[in-house]
Amino acid sequence: MPEFRRDPITGRLIIIAAGRSKRPRQHGARNAQAHGELCPFCAGNEAMTPPEVWALRENDSHGDKPGWTVRVVPNKYPALENHGALTAKKDAFYESLNGLGVHEVIIESPDHEINMGALRMDQCTAILRAYRARMRALGDDSRWRYLLLYKNHGKRAGATLEHVHSQLIALPVVPQSAADELNRAEKHYDSTGHCISCEIVQCEVERGERLVSQSEKFIALCPFAPRFGYEAWILPKNHVAAFEQSTDEDITALAQFLKDFILRLNRALDQPAFNYVICSKPPHQSATRYYHWRIEILPQIARAAGFEWGSGMYMNAVAPEGAARLLRDAAL
Amino acid sequence: MPEFRRDPITGRLIIIAAGRSKRPRQHGARNAQAHGELCPFCAGNEAMTPPEVWALRENDSHGDKPGWTVRVVPNKYPALENHGALTAKKDAFYESLNGLGVHEVIIESPDHEINMGALRMDQCTAILRAYRARMRALGDDSRWRYLLLYKNHGKRAGATLEHVHSQLIALPVVPQSAADELNRAEKHYDSTGHCISCEIVQCEVERGERLVSQSEKFIALCPFAPRFGYEAWILPKNHVAAFEQSTDEDITALAQFLKDFILRLNRALDQPAFNYVICSKPPHQSATRYYHWRIEILPQIARAAGFEWGSGMYMNAVAPEGAARLLRDAAL
Numbered sequence: 088m089p090e091f092r093r094d095p096i097t098g099r100l101i102i103i104a105a106g107r108s109k110r111p112r113q114h115g116a117r118n119a120q121a122h123g124e125l126c127p128f129c130a131g132n133e134a135m136t137p138p139e140v141w142a143l144r145e146n147d148s149h150g151d152k153p154g155w156t157v158r159v160v161p162n163k164y165p166a167l168e169n170h171g172a173l174t175a176k177k178d179a180f181y182e183s184l185n186g187l188g189v190h191e192v193i194i195e196s197p198d199h200e201i202n203m204g205a206l207r208m209d210q211c212t213a214i215l216r217a218y219r220a221r222m223r224a225l226g227d228d229s230r231w232r233y234l235l236l237y238k239n240h241g242k243r244a245g246a247t248l249e250h251v252h253s254q255l256i257a258l259p260v261v262p263q264s265a266a267d268e269l270n271r272a273e274k275h276y277d278s279t280g281h282c283i284s285c286e287i288v289q290c291e292v293e294r295g296e297r298l299v300s301q302s303e304k305f306i307a308l309c310p311f312a313p314r315f316g317y318e319a320w321i322l323p324k325n326h327v328a329a330f331e332q333s334t335d336e337d338i339t340a341l342a343q344f345l346k347d348f349i350l351r352l353n354r355a356l357d358q359p360a361f362n363y364v365i366c367s368k369p370p371h372q373s374a375t376r377y378y379h380w381r382i383e384i385l386p387q388i389a390r391a392a393g394f395e396w397g398s399g400m401y402m403n404a405v406a407p408e409g410a411a412r413l414l415r416d417a418a419l
Numbered sequence: 420m421p422e423f424r425r426d427p428i429t430g431r432l433i434i435i436a437a438g439r440s441k442r443p444r445q446h447g448a449r450n451a452q453a454h455g456e457l458c459p460f461c462a463g464n465e466a467m468t469p470p471e472v473w474a475l476r477e478n479d480s481h482g483d484k485p486g487w488t489v490r491v492v493p494n495k496y497p498a499l500e501n502h503g504a505l506t507a508k509k510d511a512f513y514e515s516l517n518g519l520g521v522h523e524v525i526i527e528s529p530d531h532e533i534n535m536g537a538l539r540m541d542q543c544t545a546i547l548r549a550y551r552a553r554m555r556a557l558g559d560d561s562r563w564r565y566l567l568l569y570k571n572h573g574k575r576a577g578a579t580l581e582h583v584h585s586q587l588i589a590l591p592v593v594p595q596s597a598a599d600e601l602n603r604a605e606k607h608y609d610s611t612g613h614c615i616s617c618e619i620v621q622c623e624v625e626r627g628e629r630l631v632s633q634s635e636k637f638i639a640l641c642p643f644a645p646r647f648g649y650e651a652w653i654l655p656k657n658h659v660a661a662f663e664q665s666t667d668e669d670i671t672a673l674a675q676f677l678k679d680f681i682l683r684l685n686r687a688l689d690q691p692a693f694n695y696v697i698c699s700k701p702p703h704q705s706a707t708r709y710y711h712w713r714i715e716i717l718p719q720i721a722r723a724a725g726f727e728w729g730s731g732m733y734m735n736a737v738a739p740e741g742a743a744r745l746l747r748d749a750a751l
Contacts, residue, residue, distance in 0.1 A: 092643055092644035093644055094642060094643060094644035095615060095619060095643065096600065096603070096604070096615055096616060096619065096642075097596070097599075097600050097603075097644075098599055098600065098603050099644060099646065099732075099733070100644070100732055101644045101645065101646055101732060101733040101734070101735055102732065102733070102734045102735065103644075103735055103738050103739075104734055104735070104736055105736060105737065105738045105741070106736075107734070107736035108648075108736040108737060110736075166726070166734045179622055180615070180618065180619060180622065180643075181643050233730075235726065235729045235730050237724075237725030237726055237728075237729050238725055239724045239725045243722075244722075244724055244725070245721075245722040245723070245724025245725065246724075254725070254726070256726060256730075258730070262730040262731050262732050263731060263732075264429070264730070264731030265730070265731075267429075267430060268428065268429050268430065271428070271429075271430050272428070283427060283428055283512070284428060286512065287427065287428065287512060290511055290512065310426060310428075311424055311426060311427065311512075311513050312424035312425055312426035312429075312431060312432070312433045312435075313433065314431070314433055314728075316440075362724055362725040362728055362729075363725065364725050364728060364729030365729075366729070383728070383729070385725075385728055389577075390575075390576075390577040391577070391723060392569075392571045392576055392577025392578075392694055393569030393570055393571045393576070393577065393586070393694040393695070393696055393717075394498070394567065394569055394586070394588060396569075396646075396694055396696060396715070396717055397567045397569050397694075397696030397697075397698070397715070398565075398567055398588075398590070398594040398596065398597070399594050399595060399596030399597075400431075400432055400433060400434065400594050401431070401433040401434070402433070402434045402436055402439070402498045403433055403434065403435055403436070404436055404437060404438075404439035404440040404442075405435075405437065405440060406435050406437045407435075409437070
C-alpha cells in the first residue's frame with residue numbers, strides 16, 4: 088500500500104508508492120518497449136489495462152472492447168489506492184497516512200496519436216467532457232479533498248507512454264501550496280470584494296503585453312512570474328470556481344481554445360514536451376466566490392535543478408513578455 | 420538586469436534572468452559543443468571565464484593563469500547581479516525586486532574530470548575548503564540573507580557543462596521553504612529543548628534501517644520522506660548550525676565521507692545524474708541552537724512531472740528503507 092509521509096525537518100508531505108517502480112518504460116529508459124510493440128492504450132488492447140471506469144462509446148459497443156472515443160481506467164501502477172479508511176500513524180518523529188486516494192488514466196484517443204494538436208476538434212471536446220465527468224464523480228465523494236488533473240506529454244515531461252493520455256488523482260488532503268493559494272485569494276476577496284484572478288484577466292487584456300490569445304470565453308496569457316520558460320495559463324474570462332462547473336458550451340469553446348494553444352506551442356517551440364495541470368477549487372470548500380480555475384501549461388525545455396530543489400524558488404531564463412510575443416505570433 | 424517577481428495568485432517568488440538564455444549548451448541541447456571543443460573550466464582556458472574571485476593556487480602562480488587546484492569565478496550568465504541596492508517595485512498586482520545577488524561557479528578541478536568520485540582526496544578537501552571560504556566571505560556581507568551552494572551533475576540534473584563544478588548563489592531574501600523549516604526547527608526546540616536534526620541523527624543510528632554509512636563525525640541516511648528515489652542526506656553528528664562553521668578537521672573528514680558516498684552512488688546506480696545542495700543556517704539569523712546543516716543528495720532518475728508541478732508534493736517510487744539498503748551494500 089502506498090503511503091503519505093511527512094518529513095519532520097522540512098515539513099514536506101510526499102507519497103511513497105513503491106509499486107510504481109514496476110512500471111515498464113516505453114519512453115527512453117532502460118526497459119524501453121520496442122517500436123511497434125503493443126501499446127496498452129490503443130483500441131483493441133483494452134485487456135492490457137484494468138477495467139474501465141468511464142468511457143464515451145458507440146451505443147452498441149461493450150465495456151472494455153473497441154468502440155470508444157475516450158476511455159478512463161484506473162492506473163495500473165497507482166500512486167494511491169482506494170481501499171480502507173484514512174488512518175494517521177505517528178512513530179517517534181515520523182508522521183504518515185496510508186496512501187488512500189484514486190489514480191486514473193484518461194486515454195484520449197483510440198488511435199495511437201502522440202500529440203493532442205493532431206486530434207480532431209470533436210475528439211478534443213470528448214477529452215474535456217471526460218475530465219469533467221470524472222472530476223464531478225470523484226468530487227461527489229466526501230473523502231476526496233483535492234483533485235488534480237494533469238498531463239505529462241513527452242519524455243522530458245515525465246511521460247512513460249507516448250499514446251495521448253492524462254491522469255487524474257484524488258487526494259484525501261489539500262496540498263499545502265493549494266491551501267496557501269486559497270488563503271491568498273480569500274484575503275484578497277475579503278479586502279477588495281473582487282476575485283484576484285478576475286482582476287488579473289481584466290488587467291492583462293488591457294495591457295496586452297503578456298496576452299497570448301483570447302476568445303469570447305477564454306484567455307491565454309503568460310503569467311507575471313512563471314516558473315518555466317513559455318509557461319502559459321488558460322483561464323475562463325468570467326468567474327467560475329471549478330473546472331467541473333463548466334457547461335457543455337464552455338467545454339466546446341475550451342476544446343477549440345486549448346487545441347489552438349497547443350498548435351501555437353508546437354509551432355513556436357518545435358513540438359516541446361510539456362505538462363499541464365488543472366487548478367480548480369477543491370471539492371467541499373466554500374471558496375466559490377474567490378477561487379477561479381485555470382489550466383497551467385508548463386513546457387519542459389530548461390530543467391529544474393539544484394537551485395530549484397534547494398531553494399524551492401524557480402529561475403527562468405525567458406521573460407513572460409517575450410514568451411507571450413512568440414506564442415501570439417505563432418497563430419496559424 | 421535580472422528580477423525577482425512574485426505571482427499575485429500563487430504567491431510564488433521566482434527569478435527572471437533573461438541573460439541566461441544566451442548560455443551555450445555543451446550537454447545535449449541544440450547547440451551542443453563538439454567533443455574536444457575548448458572547455459572554459461580547464462586549466463589554460465582561464466581567459467574564457469570572468470576573472471577569479473578566489474583560488475587555491477601554487478605560491479608562485481598568478482591569478483587567472485594555470486597553477487590552481489580549485490578556482491571560483493563569477494557565473495558568466497548570472498541569475499542575479501551584484502550592483503545597486505535592493506529596490507521593491509509594485510505595479511498594480513505585480514510585486515518585483517531587482518535581481519540583486521551573487522552567482523559564482525566553483526571549478527572543482529584544473530583537469531577535465533567529469534565525476535567527483537574520480538578526484539583524489541586532497542582535491543575533494545580543497546573543494547570543500549573553497550565552499551567554506553566563499554560562504555564565509557558572502558555571509559559577512561549583511562545584504563545576503565541566504566546562501567545556496569548546489570551542484571548539478573549530469574544532463575538530467577540540469578548541468579550544461581560536464582567539467583566538475585558547483586555553484587553558489589547569495590540571495591537578498593530567505594526563500595519561503597527555508598523560512599518554514601527554520602520555524603519548524605525553532606518550535607521543536609522551544610517545546611523540547613532539543614535540535615530536531617540531532618534527535619533524528621540519534622534515532623536513525625539506533626534504528627539503522629535508513630542508515631547508509633557513518634564515520635566519527637558524519638552520518639549518511641535516506642530521509643523518512645524523500646522527494647526523489649535514492650535521495651540521501653549527510654549530516655554532522657554533533658550539532659553545527661552552518662556549514663561554514665566547519666573546522667579544518669571537519670572539512671577533511673567530510674571530504675572523505677562525501678567521496679565515499681559518491682562512489683556508493685556511482686556503484687549502486689551506475690553513475691547517475693544528481694544534484695546536491697547544502698542546507699545551512701542563513702547568515703544573520705540567530706538560529707544557531709536549533710538549525711543543523713546538511714547536504715541533500717538528490718539523484719535524478721525519475722522526473723518531477725505534472726503531479727509535482729500541480730500539487731507541490733512529490734511522488735517517489737523508491738522507499739527510503741530499500742534505497743538505504745542498496746547504498747549500504749554498495750560499500751567498496
